[in-house]
Amino acid sequence: MTVINGNNGHNGHNGNGGRNLHHAGNGNGANGNGHNRVMKDSHETNAHNHTVPFLDLVTPHLQLEEELISTFKKALCSAAFIGGAMVENFEKSFADYCAAEYCVGVSSGTDALRFALTATGVNLGDVVITVPNTFIATTEAISQAGAHIEFVDVDDHIYNMDPEKLREFLETRCRLDPANGRLVTRKENRRVAAVVPVHLYGQTVDMDPILELAERYGFVVIEDACQAHGAEYFSQRENRWRKAGSMGRAAAFSFYPGKNLGACGEAGATTTNDETVARRIRMLRDHGQSRKYHHEIEGYNGRLDAIQAGFLQVKLNHLDSWNEQRRQRAQTYRSLLLPLAEDVVVRNDAPWAKAVHHLFVVCVEDRDELITKLAQDGIGTGIHYPVPLHLQNAYRHLAYKEGDFPVAERLSKQIVSLPMYPNLTLEQQTRVVAKLQEFVAREPESVLLAV
């Protein structure tokens, strides 16, 4: 089979193949140019030239080529490009997949999050709390919903929202307004309307304590599940596994091409068990219409493209097996990295999570030198994320400073994402770890930090 290997370079930043590369890093092989190269067989050729791209988006698309093309032809024949059966079928399938009552397809994960916040009652000037270790879309959605961003730090084990730090924030920085019993911030008297835990890297946040706090204080929880399609959480209070996207009042998914379930362009979805929220999101994505040219509110042009919905339907059938392959590759990395345990910090999955390993992230000292070295050896890597959000220029007006969120800050200096995708071969993984080992051996003075 003819296989094009490497990344599709669609984001144009670093010439990398997936959105998660656009923030930093080198997603390409030795040549680092990100151009598609037609190859006889990806693995054979990789083995030959020893490159290990950070992401291979081309192989799975060529494997599904016929189905994708016939979906496209179907759309051409019906000309139902906006809305229609393809969108509705996918929404139904994805809701079922997430064990949620409703799914509303939208045009991106960012829109999904923004619409979810607005539809669940976040208003101008409210506070929404999230973490500094996430992609900026999380906080863009908060600001663009009119709310004020507050951060709590991540934990130092799975690098996600630390429920204890959330509790501390609520108890020390907020108070109950005696006039209406609502939780407001002490400093600015803003209503705490929502919390956005981010299931980063495909690992579910510890949701039980966050949902308990939400019940106690009356805020909504909106899951940012943009990196967690199919991830699961074991809820002790319910004594059952729960799917990412089914736990909060609503959840946001991105189908950016590099995600575990990715479209062939931009796409996203919200899931919810709340019919009113689903109805509001349907209006928000479609200019606030309840029916054609009857606008209940001012909305957006944020619909899911029907062709993308069709492509997503095809790919959804493969998501469980792709996620399983990712899990196996994570296990392989862990075994291969075990002898380097003093130098490379590799975390196990959280005990409550069935992770889907959107990214495989390790911590090392001298991270930037390691990335350069691996790039010279033809190994692509990424950093998710190199600057925690509270220190981004975009948020200078929020007046955070270095030291405010020490775990997120330390991670931003040490984390490196290794190549991770379903068709990554054992040979490629062995090569990545061998090169990591060489780096560690060459830099005896670089004592790697445990986080």
Ligand SMILES: Cc1ncc(COP(=O)(O)O)c(C=O)c1O
């Ligand atoms: C954690 C997180 N939130 C939100 C988004 C936004 O999704 P999209 O790029 O589809 O707007 C992404 C995608 O990169 C993400 O990784």
